[in-house]
Amino acid sequence: MRHLAGSAFPFSLLGKNREWYHQRFDAAPIFLFTIADAEMQRETRKPAGAYPEMRLCFFSDGRADWYLEATDLRRAADALVDLARRDAQIASTLRRAWQRDERRFEDFVWKEFPKINLGSLTNTQLLRLWTRYYRLVLACLSSTGIIDHFALGTDDLIHEMVQKELQAQTPGKQWTETELAEAFTIATAPVCRSFLNQAEIDLLRIATGRSKQSLHQYQRQYFWLRNSYLSSRTVTVDEFQQKLGADDERDLDAELLKIEEAPKQNKVRKEILLQQYSFSPLLRTLLKVSEDFTAWQDARKRTTFLHAHVGSMLLEEIGRRSGHALEQLKYVTGFEVETLVSQDRPPVEELEARMQGSVFLATPEGYYVGTGSEVEKARKMMRGPERGDVHDFRGLPASLGKARGKVAIVRSSSEIARVSQGDVLVAVMTRPDYIAGMKRACAIVTNEGGITSHASIVSRELGIPCIIGTKIATEVLLDGDWIEVDANRGTVTILQRASDRMA
Amino acid sequence: MTDFIRPFRLVSKGDAAIAGGKGASLGEMTRAGFPVPAGFVVLSHAFDSFIEESGRSAEIARILSQVDERLENADHASARILEDLRSAKVPAAVEHEVRQAHGELRAEYVAVRSSATSEDSLTNAWAGQLDSYLCTDAHGLVESMRSCWISLFTPRAIFYRRERGLGAQNISVAVVIQNMIDAEVAGVAFSVHPVTRNPNHMIIEAGYGLCEAVVSGEITPDSYIVSKNPHRILDAHVSEQNRALYRAAGGGCKWTRIPLDRAKEQKLKKNQIRRLSELVAKIEAHYGFACDIEWVLDGTGFSIVQSRPITTLNAV
Numbered sequence: 001m002r003h004l005a006g007s008a009f010p011f012s013l014l015g016k017n018r019e020w021y022h023q024r025f026d027a028a029p030i031f032l033f034t035i036a037d038a039e040m041q042r043e044t045r046k047p048a049g050a051y052p053e054m055r056l057c058f059f060s061d062g063r064a065d066w067y068l069e070a071t072d073l074r075r076a077a078d079a080l081v082d083l084a085r086r087d088a089q090i091a092s093t094l095r096r097a098w099q100r101d102e103r104r105f106e107d108f109v110w111k112e113f114p115k116i117n118l119g120s121l122t123n124t125q126l127l128r129l130w131t132r133y134y135r136l137v138l139a140c141l142s143s144t145g146i147i148d149h150f151a152l153g154t155d156d157l158i159h160e161m162v163q164k165e166l167q168a169q170t171p172g173k174q175w176t177e178t179e180l181a182e183a184f185t186i187a188t189a190p191v192c193r194s195f196l197n198q199a200e201i202d203l204l205r206i207a208t209g210r211s212k213q214s215l216h217q218y219q220r221q222y223f224w225l226r227n228s229y230l231s232s233r234t235v236t237v238d239e240f241q242q243k244l245g246a247d248d249e250r251d252l253d254a255e256l257l258k259i260e261e262a263p264k265q266n267k268v269r270k271e272i273l274l275q276q277y278s279f280s281p282l283l284r285t286l287l288k289v290s291e292d293f294t295a296w297q298d299a300r301k302r303t304t305f306l307h308a309h310v311g312s313m314l315l316e317e318i319g320r321r322s323g324h325a326l327e328q329l330k331y332v333t334g335f336e337v338e339t340l341v342s343q344d345r346p347p348v349e350e351l352e353a354r355m356q357g358s359v360f361l362a363t364p365e366g367y368y369v370g371t372g373s374e375v376e377k378a379r380k381m382m383r384g385p386e387r388g389d390v391h392d393f394r395g396l397p398a399s400l401g402k403a404r405g406k407v408a409i410v411r412s413s414s415e416i417a418r419v420s421q422g423d424v425l426v427a428v429m430t431r432p433d434y435i436a437g438m439k440r441a442c443a444i445v446t447n448e449g450g451i452t453s454h455a456s457i458v459s460r461e462l463g464i465p466c467i468i469g470t471k472i473a474t475e476v477l478l479d480g481d482w483i484e485v486d487a488n489r490g491t492v493t494i495l496q497r498a499s500d501r502m503a
Numbered sequence: 504m505t506d507f508i509r510p511f512r513l514v515s516k517g518d519a520a521i522a523g524g525k526g527a528s529l530g531e532m533t534r535a536g537f538p539v540p541a542g543f544v545v546l547s548h549a550f551d552s553f554i555e556e557s558g559r560s561a562e563i564a565r566i567l568s569q570v571d572e573r574l575e576n577a578d579h580a581s582a583r584i585l586e587d588l589r590s591a592k593v594p595a596a597v598e599h600e601v602r603q604a605h606g607e608l609r610a611e612y613v614a615v616r617s618s619a620t621s622e623d624s625l626t627n628a629w630a631g632q633l634d635s636y637l638c639t640d641a642h643g644l645v646e647s648m649r650s651c652w653i654s655l656f657t658p659r660a661i662f663y664r665r666e667r668g669l670g671a672q673n674i675s676v677a678v679v680i681q682n683m684i685d686a687e688v689a690g691v692a693f694s695v696h697p698v699t700r701n702p703n704h705m706i707i708e709a710g711y712g713l714c715e716a717v718v719s720g721e722i723t724p725d726s727y728i729v730s731k732n733p734h735r736i737l738d739a740h741v742s743e744q745n746r747a748l749y750r751a752a753g754g755g756c757k758w759t760r761i762p763l764d765r766a767k768e769q770k771l772k773k774n775q776i777r778r779l780s781e782l783v784a785k786i787e788a789h790y791g792f793a794c795d796i797e798w799v800l801d802g803t804g805f806s807i808v809q810s811r812p813i814t815t816l817n818a819v
Contacts, residue, residue, distance in 0.1 A: 026745060026763055062760045063745070196764075226762045233762060397698060413659075429720040432632050433659040439666075449720025450708040450742075451698060452691035452795070456720070460697060460815040469723040469742070 001037045002366035003336060009370035013054065013363065014381045019070035020056075021152060022382070027064035027229030028330035029360055030315065031308050033057060034134075036362035037334060038141035045097040049079030050146050053364065058379060059331070060357040062230050067382060068152065076145065077153025084285045091292035094146060101139040102299065108136055109306050118317040126321070127338050130314050134334040137307050140300075147297050154286060161283045162187050169277050186273050187287055189266040192295040195302045197259055199225055204256040207244045215240055227308040230330075234309075324348070331355050333367065391494055395445065395470035397487040398456035403443040403465050404495065407481040409474055410437060424485055426473050430455040438462065443485035445473045445492055467492060507549040507597045508604045511542055516790075521546045523618025523677035528810045535789050537782070538806045542613070542681030543604045547620045549597045550652050550676050557591035559584075563656075570665055577661040584656040593649055605644055605680060612638045612683040612750060614808070615647040617654055620675045632660050633676065637713060638683055638750040651678045684806055685750055686799035688770045689714035690724055692779065693813055694787035694794045700816055702793075704737070705729050705783055709770040711761055712747030714797050714808060722746070725770045729780040736776055741769045771800070779805055786810055 025032060036055035056067040083090045121129065162184050167175060193201070199222045205211035206218060219237045226233050244252075274284070315329040315337070322341045331354040332340055339345045346354075353371040359378045361368045370378060408423040410416055410430075416437035419425050425441035427434070429448050438444060438458055444466040446455050451468070459466030465487035473492065477483065480498030514522045514530025522530060526544035533539045554560050563584050570580045605613065617633030634654035636647035654660060655676050664674065690709040695702050708717055708724040716722045728738040743766045751757040771779065779798060782805060787794050793816055797809040 026760060026766075061746075226764055228763050230760060231762070400698065431719070433657075435632075435659060435666075436662060446720060448723045450691070450717060450724040450726055451696075451706055452693055452708045452724075453718065453720030456697070457795075457815075468720065471723075 001040050001333070001335065001362060003333065004366040004368050007368065009359070009368050009374045009378070010361070011377065011381065013361065014056070014378060020382055021068040021070060021073060023066045023068075025064045025066060025229050026062055027059070027066075028062070028231070029057075029059055029333060029354070029358070030311060030330045031304065032059075032064050032066065032229040033333055033360050033362070033367075034137060034307065035141055035144050035304070036360070036367070038138045039145040040362050040364055040367075041138060041142045042364075043142060045094075046142070046146065047079055047083055047094075050076045050149060051364070052076065052145050052149070055362040056378070056382070057360045057362075058358070058375065059354070059360070060375075064229065065379075065382075068148065073149055073153045076149035077157075080146070080150050080289070081154060081157065081282075081286070084289055085282055088281065088285045088288070090285070091289040094143070095292060095296055098140065098143045101136070102303070105136045105140040105303060105306075108133065109310055113310055118313070123321060123341070126314075126318060127341060130318065130337055131335075133310065133314060134337075137303070137311075138334070140303050141307075143296070144300060147293050147300065150289065150293055151297065154290070158188065158283070158286050158290065159184050161280070161286070165279050165283060166277060183273065186266070186269045188290055189270065190294050191263050191267040191270060191291055192298070193263055194298045196225070197263075201256065201259055203240060203244065204252055204259070208252050208256060210256075224305050224309045227305040229304060229308065232308040232312040324351070328352070328355065331358070333360075390472075390476045393470055393472055393476060393492055394490050395467040395473070395492065396451065397466070397490045398449075398451050398453075398468045399444075399459035399464065399466040400487050401443070401463075401465035402484070402486045402488060404482070404484045405442040407477045407479055407483055407498075408437075408441075409477065409479055410434060411474075418479070424483055426477050427455075428474055429453070430458065443467075443487070445470060445477075445485060447471050447473050447475075506600070507552075508543050508545050508600045510604070511539060511544070514544055520620055521548065521677065523547065523620045523679070524811060525616060525618035525809060526677045526679050527618075529679060529681070529808075532786065532789075532807055532810060537786060537789075538804065540682040540684050540806050540808065541608055541610075542679060543608075544618065545597070545601055545648060545678040545680065547675035547677045549594070549601075549678075550655075552594050552597065553591065553649075553652055556594050557588055559587040559591070562587060567661065567664070570661055577658040577665065581656055581658040581661050585653060588653050588656070593645055598645055601645065601648065601680070602641075605641065608680075608682060610682045612640055612754060613644070614679075614681050614683045615639050615644070615651060616679045616681070617651040618677040618679050619655070620677060632663050635715075637715065637756055638754050640754045643754065644680070648678050648680070652676055681808070683750065684799045684801050684808070686713050687711070687801055689797075689799040690717040690770075692783045692794075692796045692798060694783050694796065695813060695816060696728065697813060697815060703730050703732060705731060705780060705787075707771070707776060707779060707783070710742075710744055710747065711765075711770060712749045712759070713756060714799055715756075716748040718797065721748075727771065727776050727780075729776065731780075731784050734777070734780070734784075736773060736780075739769060739773075739776070741767070743767050744770070775800070782807070 039052055039055060052072040054069055058065040163180050166183055202218060206213055206215060215237050219240055223234045226235050316326050318341060319326050319329050328351045331351050336346060357375045359370040359375050405422050405424040407426050408419040410425055410427045413431060413433040416434050419437035419440050421440045422442045424443045424445060425437055426445045429446055430438060443464055444455055444459050446468045447470055449455050449468040456466055456468055465485050467485055467487050467490055478498055481494055482496040484493045484495055511530045511533040514526060515534055516527050516531040519527040522544040529539055566580050566583055570576055614637050616635040619633055634651055639647045688709050688711055692705060692707045694705045696704040696706045707727045710717045710722050710724040717724045722744050723742045725742050726740045727736060729736050744761055745766050746758045746760050748756050749759050783796055786796060793813040794810045795813045796807060799806050799808055
């Protein structure tokens with residue numbers, strides 16, 4: 001993907017009335033945005049219609065907000081359902097198309113990379129190695145769009161089909177919501193071990209003497225388990241050892257059995273369900289696709305974890321020579337690494353700006369990076385519809401009672417004057433210098449904090465209701481919204497939006 | 504013989520007037536044999552002598568007596584007082600004693616905390632109103648102490664003083680200097696659940712890193728409910744914690760990201776919750792009233808860094 005540098009950030013592309021599907025990760029661009037890069041790759045093995053038109057991602061403070069656009073999602077999901085209608089083997093056909101690339105990537109990670117002495121490479125060789133490696137990653141991860149679009153886009157459809165077909169086959173039976181939900185859970189439960197489960201099993205097998213593998217061998221196989229889209233961290237033998245020895249009351253045999261048996265039991269229960277009821281061929285295919293894709297998704301997660309490991313090592317060596325810190329290099333995209341080293345592009349000021357907060361937009365034509373005020377502007381455009389969807393949310397009651405008032409969001413002590421008598425003070429957390437505002441408030445709502453935190457203690461002293469740990473209050477609420485805080489139940493209800501009142 | 508400082512083991516709960524609420528309780532717990540990181544109190548007359556030697560005592564009293572309830576004026580008063588104190592020197596005798604006692608601690612890093620001696624100290628009046636400096640090295644020691652002193656005159660402290668009707672009354676401040684524990688996990692325990700007020704239930708909240716992240720509410724901690732009799736863990740609610748406050752390499756603190764799978768783990772194991780809750784019950788029994796306790800866990804086990812009464816249990 002080409003960086004469309006120089007062009008202004010294309011806010012018009014984001015549109016006003018788009019719907020977004022939002023996910024949050026611990027991530028930096030070099031590891032997460034790789035996926036957007038891979039998804040935009042044009043290739044014949046991808047079914048028509050399965051391409052996204054855009055991916056949007058915000059980065060700040062090691063955290064990423066990843067957005068899929070709803071029409072992208074629906075279009076791609078529809079295309080896959082269409083394929084499934086015609087070809088019951090669609091899942092395995094697709095998966096096979098990526099198998100060779102997945103194998104090449106694993107070979108590189110486990111066989112080739114450990115033998116390379118990075119320090120002995122010339123600069124040109126090192127950059128060439130990076131480019132070759134990055135292409136391997138892209139080839140491997142370019143299936144992501146298909147997997148994600150199917151998972152997110154067909155969930156409702158499958159849910160609805162399961163319910164309808166069950167009810168159609170059992171005239172006279174009154175299904176309760178719980179029974180229907182249970183049937184759906186059984187129909188879509190994972191039947192394969194995830195790599196995390198497998199790692200857990202292998203460890204427990206060592207601990208219970210069922211495996212001859214030494215902990216050192218185990219560590220060499222699984223040192224990357226705690227990686228993320230943000231960073232790589234080598235788990236040591238000691239840590240694995242600790243994980244086993246931490247609690248004297250543990251019954252390791254029972255734990256092992258439980259993890260080993262779970263997917264098998266899921267499988268049995270699913271088979272019984274499928275025998276008991278005769279689902280339509282399309283539903284059967286979709287359930288099979290969902291099953292295969294769940295395993296594929298897990299394999300992709302493994303790839304991204306390994307990518308964090310190998311990628312970090314390569315970038316660290318590159319940075320050592322170019323004078324960039326690894327943390328700075330995490331804020332470039334894969335194909336920028338070369339121009340960064342050879343032409344100092346993007347310049348280090350740009351990297352610093354991206355680290356402060358940035359928005360990356362991928363399109364089939366190339367990608368854009370926005371920083372500074374562009375970030376807040378783009379974020380605002382994301383919030384519109386998402387905010388409109390929320391009518392109430394929950395948190396933990398820290399001081400009982402119930403109150404209604406106008407929202408006053410406080411982001412720093414310089415903003416406490418915004419709280420008028422009888423307002424609801426809404427903040428990520430409160431600080432000792434918010435006290436004047438807290439005294440005027442009729443209730444307090446926070447994103448973070450516990451029962452023993454400052455906001456909780458002060459609200460109890462003031463005798464006003466307080467709900468903490470909502471995670472989203474400052475994102476969902478706007479100044480002037482009229483809300484009810486019911487701290488007896490832990491709910492915040494939006495009674496009237498400020499925007500509605502003014503209209 | 505020293506005039507201005509006193510090690511924890513020579514302080515007890517009756518000494519709040521000279522050691523402040525925090526200092527007095529750390530002394531009391533040290534004497535009672537609870538695991539308290541070693542430290543000493545810079546007594547309130549060190550502060551008094553600082554103000555005296557600054558020659559601004561009367562002027563400060565005059566400014567404070569004129570403060571009205573509006574925060575703007577607290578801002579103004581604060582600016583004038585701090586302006587006056589900015590150039591004031593820490594008395595040489597105080598500095599000498601503090602450095603000597605600090606040397607005896609043999610701690611690379613200490614926590615320097617304000618400990619107010621207001622008559623109000625049985626309530627939470629000054630909770631968090633005065634400053635604290637974590638992870639301070641020998642270099643920053645005296646300046647941190649001075650900053651604790653003059654935090655009695657920040658706008659919010661002046662506002663609070665006024666709110667509590669303390670006006671220009673002589674309020675003094677002691678300073679606690681204590682071995683800094685590099686906490687792996689830390690948090691707060693209330694020996695009586697402050698929301699349900701069930702006297703048989705305590706609540707423990709726990710997060711990765713230093714205690715301050717839990718106290719401030721900057722992170723959402725795990726919370727465990729433990730019944731005292733019979734001694735049993737009733738509920739353990741795990742919160743995902745994506746960042747934690749740790750000591751930075753060169754002193755001070757810094758936020759560090761927590762990898763996702765670790766973020767989702769329970770912060771204290773069952774046997775640890777059990778050990779800590781026993782400690783909390785013992786502290787409550789020692790004082791004879793419900794306690795709000797700050798605790799830290801490192802490789803050597805649990806330590807207690809603060810205990811004070813819970814003030815809101817009788818409220819309606």
